[in-house]
Amino acid sequence: xxxDERRESVLRAAIVEFSKGGLAGTSTEDIAxxxxxSQPYLFRLFGTKKxxxxxxxxxxxxxxxxxxxxxxxxxTGEEAKMAMADAYRMFLNDRTLLLTQMHAYAAxxxxxxxxxTQTSFGKLWLAVAGIxxxxxxxxxxxxxxxxxxxxxxxxxxxxxxxLPWVKACLGQELLAEAAHDEANATAKTAEAGxxxxx
Amino acid sequence: xxxDERRESVLRAAIVEFSKGGLAGTSTEDIAxxxxxSQPYLFRLFGTKKxxxxxxxxxxxxxxxxxxxxxxxxxTGEEAKMAMADAYRMFLNDRTLLLTQMHAYAAxxxxxxxxxTQTSFGKLWLAVAGIxxxxxxxxxxxxxxxxxxxxxxxxxxxxxxxLPWVKACLGQELLAEAAHDEANATAKTAEAGxxxxx
DNA sequence: CCGAATCTAGTGACTGATCACTTACTTCTG
DNA sequence: CAGAAGTAAGTGATCAGTCACTAGATTCGG
Numbered sequence: 001x002x003x004d005e006r007r008e009s010v011l012r013a014a015i016v017e018f019s020k021g022g023l024a025g026t027s028t029e030d031i032a033x034x035x036x037x038s039q040p041y042l043f044r045l046f047g048t049k050k051x052x053x054x055x056x057x058x059x060x061x062x063x064x065x066x067x068x069x070x071x072x073x074x075x076t077g078e079e080a081k082m083a084m085a086d087a088y089r090m091f092l093n094d095r096t097l098l099l100t101q102m103h104a105y106a107a108x109x110x111x112x113x114x115x116x117t118q119t120s121f122g123k124l125w126l127a128v129a130g131i132x133x134x135x136x137x138x139x140x141x142x143x144x145x146x147x148x149x150x151x152x153x154x155x156x157x158x159x160x161x162x163l164p165w166v167k168a169c170l171g172q173e174l175l176a177e178a179a180h181d182e183a184n185a186t187a188k189t190a191e192a193g194x195x196x197x198x
Numbered sequence: 199x200x201x202d203e204r205r206e207s208v209l210r211a212a213i214v215e216f217s218k219g220g221l222a223g224t225s226t227e228d229i230a231x232x233x234x235x236s237q238p239y240l241f242r243l244f245g246t247k248k249x250x251x252x253x254x255x256x257x258x259x260x261x262x263x264x265x266x267x268x269x270x271x272x273x274t275g276e277e278a279k280m281a282m283a284d285a286y287r288m289f290l291n292d293r294t295l296l297l298t299q300m301h302a303y304a305a306x307x308x309x310x311x312x313x314x315t316q317t318s319f320g321k322l323w324l325a326v327a328g329i330x331x332x333x334x335x336x337x338x339x340x341x342x343x344x345x346x347x348x349x350x351x352x353x354x355x356x357x358x359x360x361l362p363w364v365k366a367c368l369g370q371e372l373l374a375e376a377a378h379d380e381a382n383a384t385a386k387t388a389e390a391g392x393x394x395x396x
Numbered sequence: 397c398c399g400a401a402t403c404t405a406g407t408g409a410c411t412g413a414t415c416a417c418t419t420a421c422t423t424c425t426g
Numbered sequence: 427c428a429g430a431a432g433t434a435a436g437t438g439a440t441c442a443g444t445c446a447c448t449a450g451a452t453t454c455g456g
Contacts, residue, residue, distance in 0.1 A: 003431075020307045025222025027415060038433050043417060095307075102304035105352045109218045109297055118353050125363045136366040143367070144342035151345055154303045155316050165323045168334040169341070201405070225441060236407050241443060 007045050010035040014056045019096040022103035023053045023113070054116045057104040060097045061120035065127055067091050072131050080132045081142060088146060089177070092153040102154050149174075205243050208233040212254045217294040220301035221251045221311070252314045255302040258295045259318035263325055265289050270329050278330045279340060286344060287375070290351040300352050347372075 001009075013035035017026045028049050032039040046052040071087030072080040092098060108114040129139055148169075152158075157166045161178050170178070199207075211233035215224045226247050230237040244250040269285030270278040290296060306312040327337055346367075350356075355364045359376050368376070 001431080006431085021222050022220055022301075022304055023223065024219055025305075028417085029415075039416090040418075040434085041432055044432085049416065099304060099307055102300070102306075103220075105349055106220060106297060106300035106304040107223075108300075108352045108354065109293075114353060118355070118358060121349075121353060122361065122363050125367060129363065129366070136369070139366060140343065140346060140369055141339060144344075144346040145338065146342075147345035147349055148338060148342040151303055151319075154306045155312060155319065156306065157316070160316060163320065165320050165327065168327070168337060169323060171334070171338055199405080204405080226443085227441075235405095237442090238408085238444075239406055242406085247442065 003045065006035075006037065006041075010037065010042060010045055010052070011055055011059055014052050015060060015100050016096045018053060018056050018103060019099035023050065023107055023110075028052075050112065053107075054112060056100055057113070057116050058120055060101045060104070061124055063097055064088075064091050064101075065124055068124075068128060069131070076131065077133055081134065081138075084128065084132075085142070085145075088149070089174070092149055095153065095156075098150060098153050102150070201243065204233075204235065204239075208235065208240060208243055208250070209253055209257055212250050213258060213298050214294045216251060216254050216301060217297035221248065221305055221308075226250075248310065251305075252310060254298055255311070255314050256318055258299045258302070259322055261295055262286075262289050262299075263322055266322075266326065267329070274329065275331055279332065279336075282326065282330075283340070283343075286347070287372070290347055293351065293354075296348060296351050300348070 010031065014031050017031045017034060020026065028042055029039050031052070032042045035042070042052070046055065067087050067090055068084045071083045073083070075083055104113060104117045104120075108117055125139070125143065128142065132139075132142075134142070152170060152174075157170060158174070158178055160166055161170070161175075167175060208229065212229050215229045215232055218224065226240055227237050229250070230240045233240070240250070244253065265285050265288055266282045269281045271281070273281055302311060302315045302318075306315055323337070323341065326332075326340065330337075330340075332340070350368060350372075355368060356372070356376055358364055359368065359373075365373060
């Protein structure tokens with residue numbers, strides 16, 4: 001495998017591991033094991049653990065950007081916004097991307113982390129602003145709602161959806177999705193039950 | 199000093215230290231040093247580092263709650279909302295509270311952290327809902343905007359306010375505040391200049 | 397009212413484990 | 427065979443948590 005291909009697979013492994021413990025709480029050994037390489041080779045590829053973390057941050061924001069741009073297609077304005085909002089749930093479903101991003105925000109006390117996080121978030125903002133052409137206030141509302149969903153996903157509120165305040169917090173779209181998932185799960189269980197019984 | 203008083207001062211020290219590195223990235227030694235006690239005594243008071251972290255999380259949410267309740271006074275509805283939104287900037291100004299809370303969200307991969315964070319956030323939501331009596335959609339918008347401000351504060355966007363997208367992202371109120379701070383700082387610098395010159 | 401027993405606050409010195417990063421090596425491939 | 431891919435075996439530092447202890451206050455039986 002070429003070094004570039006390796007770097008790519010290490011980066012993917014890193015996002016998964018960093019999502020659990022952040023920069024300080026994740027060992028290079030764990031990342032190397034997941035990427036199926038030796039731990040010293042990880043250092044040859046990325047220099048330091050922090051370099052790898054910074055690359056992981058950039059990657060999670062790039063993923064978010066890619067999802068949003070793809071969802072918008074050649075739509076603009078409110079239509080593009082709706083499509084993006086819909087698609088953003090795909091991003092939220094991958095808790096590794098989301099939690100790694102959370103660790104990035106939390107680690108902004110570090111100068112390097114803050115620099116990369118600012119730049120990455122800025123790219124995202126500018127892209128959404130450019131595609132939708134919305135006013136600042138609308139953009140603030142859009143990103144604000146996105147951030148609330150980030151937190152909800154980080155806290156895994158879907159798992160405690162029976163609490164009344166959680167129902168309010170998640171909003172109609174996610175409630176519908178949860179009901180849908182629930183129905184699927186019930187169907188699967190029933191199916192399995194039939195199989196077992198048969 | 200009584201053990202309870204000590205616990206209180208350790209908790210305050212812990213929030214400051216945890217805000218830099220989170221659960222994994224902060225040493226009990228650093229916390230103990232800041233609290234001016236020996237490191238073993240910290241363990242007598244809180245059992246484990248994680249227990250202390252959980253207590254710190256709860257405390258940061260309680261602080262936020264206290265600020266909002268105090269700001270609302272006996273107002274309700276939109277008026278209470280406005281007052282709370284205004285006051286929330288006090289919370290944002292203390293980066294130790296904010297970043298510790300960020301570390302809590304990011305660390306929600308851990309079951310204990312998630313439990314405490316969910317509960318604390320839920321208390322906050324219920325309080326705001328109770329005081330304002332707003333509809334779910336309005337609450338979502340309110341908390342959403344709050345979360346965006348959280349991120350902005352975590353990334354310290356005020357420090358890079360000259361970037362155009364940052365101006366858009368922070369909104370009118372914070373821009374005005376920034377201009378005000380700027381004026382103050384300039385006045386202070388001028389004053390100091392005069393003193394030096396004299 | 398004295399002193400023995402008990403309790404509370406607090407510490408210095410240690411330990412076993414973990415971890416980022418290095419050195420010096422091997423193996424594969426064009 | 428040159429250089430790129432890849433590794434085994436460390437090293438020094440850090441750190442959560444423990445142990446065994448001291449100083450002073452409080453209580454209580456005689």
